[in-house]
Amino acid sequence: MFWKLIIIFSVFFVETQLYEDKRCRCVCPTPTSILNSTKSERTLYIAYVPPNKCNCDGVILPKAADEIRENAQMFCPRCDCRYETRNTTIIMVVVILVVWMVMLLLGYYIFLMLLEMLVSKKSTNSYQIQSASDEFENLLMQSEETED
Numbered sequence: 001m002f003w004k005l006i007i008i009f010s011v012f013f014v015e016t017q018l019y020e021d022k023r024c025r026c027v028c029p030t031p032t033s034i035l036n037s038t039k040s041e042r043t044l045y046i047a048y049v050p051p052n053k054c055n056c057d058g059v060i061l062p063k064a065a066d067e068i069r070e071n072a073q074m075f076c077p078r079c080d081c082r083y084e085t086r087n088t089t090i091i092m093v094v095v096i097l098v099v100w101m102v103m104l105l106l107g108y109y110i111f112l113m114l115l116e117m118l119v120s121k122k123s124t125n126s127y128q129i130q131s132a133s134d135e136f137e138n139l140l141m142q143s144e145e146t147e148d
Contacts, residue, residue, distance in 0.1 A: 021086055023047065024054035028079035031068050054083040 026045040047059040056076035061069055068075055 020048045021088055022051075022084070024049050024051075024059050024081060024083050026054075026056065026059050026079050026081040028056075028060060028075065031065065031075070051083045054081050056081065 024047050026047075027042050028045065030041055030043050045060050045063065047063075049058050053059070056072070056079045059081060060076070060079060061072060
C-alpha cells in the first residue's frame, strides 16, 4: 500500500513539472527599491502568456501587491520583459546523445583496461628477469674461461 502511494505521488509530481517552450521573462527591481529610492537587487518574474501580453501590465501587475499597482508608472519602466522560445525536444535529444557518448567511451576504456591486463599477464610470464648479481657472475665466469 505504501509503495502505491509513492508511485502515485511521483507520477503526479512528474506530470506537474512539464516545461513550457514559450514564456515571458521580466526582470524588475525589487519593490522596496522603487518605494524607498534605494538601489537593491532585481526580481525575476516568469509567466506563460502570449507575446502581445509580455509586458509589465500582463505579467507583473496581476501578481503584484497593491503598493506596486499604485506606483506602476514608476515601477513598470524599470522592468525588462522579453518573450523567449526554446525547443525542449532538441535539448533532450542533445543531452541523450551526450550521455550515450560518455557511456560508450567509458565502455571502451574498460575494454582497453581488461585487454591491457590480459596482454601484460602473458608478457611477464615469457621473460625472465635478471638481476645485477647474475650479470656479474656471468662476466666473472667468462673472464676465467678466457684465462685458461
